[in-house]
Amino acid sequence: MAYSLKSVTIRTDNSESGMAKINELWADIMTGKIPLDFVKNGVPVKGLSPISAYSDYESDEKGKYNLSVMTVTAAFFAKMEELVAQGKYVKIDEKGETIADCANKAWSKVWQLTASGELKRAFTIDYESTVPAEYTKDGKAHCYLYIAVK
Structure with a gap:
């Protein structure tokens, strides 16, 4: 099938x-x-x-x-940027040599900011978009996190 x-x-x-x-x-x-x-x-x-x-x-x-x-589709990312502007989400953007590298950096940053109290996560729904280096202009892998906040 x-x-x-x-x-x-x-x-x-x-x-x-x-x-x-x-x-x-x-x-x-x-x-x-x-x-x-x-x-x-x-x-x-x-x-x-x-x-x-x-x-x-x-x-x-x-x-x-x-x-x-x-x-x-691209409409999803436009909507997420609106939610960031409204203060409902925080966007974390990290880059690295590989997808795993940039994702680890991004999530480590989220956990650090949460532990320090700088980020008040809602723990409702969060999103992650990773882009391999071969699809970026700077030749680096990128990880974009959209973290729901209280």
């Missing part, structure tokens, strides 16, 4: 085994084992982007949460 999905969700946490589940999910998506509709025959579809949504938090970053990988 041929099909493509708009999203896939797993329940996980930030433990070592939870991170392994996340890595396995992304590997399955990128190899086509899980056919999300932002990529066809291993090639990204123009105008579509994958994002991760973190929701249904059990407590905070130490508890379980749902991770959904879904496909969005």
